[in-house]
Amino acid sequence: MQGIKTVELVKSYKRLTAVNKLNLEIHPGELFSLLGVNGAGKTTTVKMLTCITKPTAGDAFVGGYSVTKQPEQVKRLIGVSPQEIAVAPNLSVKENLELMCGIHRFTKEKSKAKIKELTRRFALDSVLNRKAGKLSGGWQRRLSIAMALVSEPEILFLDEPTLGLDVIARHELWDMIRSLKGKTTVILTTHYMEEAESLSDRIGVMKDGNLLAVGTAEELKKMTGTNDFEAAFVSVVKEGAL
Amino acid sequence: MRMLTFAKRCTKEILRDPINLAFGLGFPLALLLLLSSLQKNIPAELFDIDTLTPGITVFGLSFVTLFSATLIAKDRESAFLQRLYATPLTGWDFILGYMLPLLPLAVSQTVICYLFAIPLGLTVSINIIYAIIGIIPMAVFNIALGLLCGSIFGVKQVGGICGALLTNLSAWLSGVWFDLKLVGGFFEKIANVLPFVHAAETEKALFGGNLELALTHLIPIILYSVFITATAVVCFLRQKKKQ
Numbered sequence: 223m224q225g226i227k228t229v230e231l232v233k234s235y236k237r238l239t240a241v242n243k244l245n246l247e248i249h250p251g252e253l254f255s256l257l258g259v260n261g262a263g264k265t266t267t268v269k270m271l272t273c274i275t276k277p278t279a280g281d282a283f284v285g286g287y288s289v290t291k292q293p294e295q296v297k298r299l300i301g302v303s304p305q306e307i308a309v310a311p312n313l314s315v316k317e318n319l320e321l322m323c324g325i326h327r328f329t330k331e332k333s334k335a336k337i338k339e340l341t342r343r344f345a346l347d348s349v350l351n352r353k354a355g356k357l358s359g360g361w362q363r364r365l366s367i368a369m370a371l372v373s374e375p376e377i378l379f380l381d382e383p384t385l386g387l388d389v390i391a392r393h394e395l396w397d398m399i400r401s402l403k404g405k406t407t408v409i410l411t412t413h414y415m416e417e418a419e420s421l422s423d424r425i426g427v428m429k430d431g432n433l434l435a436v437g438t439a440e441e442l443k444k445m446t447g448t449n450d451f452e453a454a455f456v457s458v459v460k461e462g463a464l
Numbered sequence: 465m466r467m468l469t470f471a472k473r474c475t476k477e478i479l480r481d482p483i484n485l486a487f488g489l490g491f492p493l494a495l496l497l498l499l500s501s502l503q504k505n506i507p508a509e510l511f512d513i514d515t516l517t518p519g520i521t522v523f524g525l526s527f528v529t530l531f532s533a534t535l536i537a538k539d540r541e542s543a544f545l546q547r548l549y550a551t552p553l554t555g556w557d558f559i560l561g562y563m564l565p566l567l568p569l570a571v572s573q574t575v576i577c578y579l580f581a582i583p584l585g586l587t588v589s590i591n592i593i594y595a596i597i598g599i600i601p602m603a604v605f606n607i608a609l610g611l612l613c614g615s616i617f618g619v620k621q622v623g624g625i626c627g628a629l630l631t632n633l634s635a636w637l638s639g640v641w642f643d644l645k646l647v648g649g650f651f652e653k654i655a656n657v658l659p660f661v662h663a664a665e666t667e668k669a670l671f672g673g674n675l676e677l678a679l680t681h682l683i684p685i686i687l688y689s690v691f692i693t694a695t696a697v698v699c700f701l702r703q704k705k706k707q
């Protein structure tokens with residue numbers, strides 16, 4: 223299993239450089255958080271790594287495959303839970319999961335087993351036959367992550383997975399994300415300090431498309447000479463690259 | 465096949481939306497009922513059930529455009545497509561997955577309109593079958609137009625453009641509600657350049673058993689269908705690339 227490596231990765235639009243010469247290495251099985259305020263370039267980075275957006279320059283290797291030259295191979299390795307809730311609203315929870323099974327060409331037996339496993343893992347029993355569009359934000363996020371895991375991805379991208387959730391739903395989702403540690407490489411984008419500190423093996427801090435610092439929460443605190451993570455983040459963002 | 469899985473999902477999304485059913489079926493059937501009742505009290509050749517029904521089937525197709533455009537625009541806005549773009553689904557899987565389920569829906573809508581018109585006095589003959597088959601090119605045009613609008617516009621714009629503008633264009637320029645020759649001039653010329661009147665005339669000709677006349681009206685519809693389908697495919701693939 224290989225992780226992710228970006229080489230001078232750039233995404234620019236007419237007047238804006240959303241991601242600027244990003245060089246980053248994420249180890250297999252690691253839970254890596256990209257932390258930054260709105261517009262930092264986190265989502266654009268995820269979009270490039272998941273082959274949704276083409277880089278303007280540079281390249282990235284996901285599981286050893288190039289996102290620019292081998293997108294089909296990359297897509298077979300990854301699972302994505304986008305920032306906005308991305309479920310089919312008029313389909314039931316079960317049908318949403320079946321849809322993903324079908325897209326990944328699972329046999330009927332394999333689909334059944336996979337849905338059973340994900341239902342248990344994400345405690346979806348009580349809502350399995352309810353329309354996804356009628357569920358609360360917390361349930362929709364759970365379903366969204368479960369859908370991303372259908373293909374048994376080596377690498378999972380979670381773009382702001384707890385955005386807009388209440389404290390309880392957020393903590394429940396954190397437990398689920400923690401359960402993936404070690405088995406799956408997880409790339410999580412967030413602007414919640416607590417989330418990044420609590421879940422991540424390592425954290426990358428982004429601002430205006432630039433990666434300012436990378437390290438564990440403890441390392442970032444040490445680098446900035448602060449005792450709490452939020453202060454470390456503010457210090458990194460205000461002072462620029464460390 | 466991946467495409468069929470996606471197509472199945474699109475079918476469910478459309479059929480489970482009560483607004484789609486209300487407008488797609490309810491509205492054309494209500495018009496049939498209303499106008500045929502009107503015709504009984506104030507006889508007008510245009511609203512004779514044998515003339516009216518083929519026209520209403522063409523008008524009903526404008527709602528198919530609305531369904532297809534709304535579904536695609538909603539998928540784009542909700543990031544559902546973003547999720548699917550990161551799967552092994554190809555551009556053609558998406559295009560066919562969106563378009564194919566709508567064809568049987570459009571044909572079913574036409575069948576239901578003809579069946580509904582029988583108790584209202586519609587002449588029953590084999591020509592109904594020809595008229596149902598003859599609706600297919602116009603259905604393709606309407607479905608492709610939906611794909612095009614859904615690829616370009618957002619949900620709100622689609623509501624305005626397909627829901628209001630297109631249904632009105634289809635109504636005014638198809639000659640279903642009034643004889644275009646009565647207006648004449650520039651209006652009639654514009655109507656003849658667009659496919660709506662040709663679709664209504666094709667249906668009327670097929671229903672009346674005039675195959676030769678139907679074929680002359682079918683040609684512009686087929687040309688429009690090919691052009692709009694090609695444009696829709698290009699626009700859909702372009703927006704996919706632009707993500």
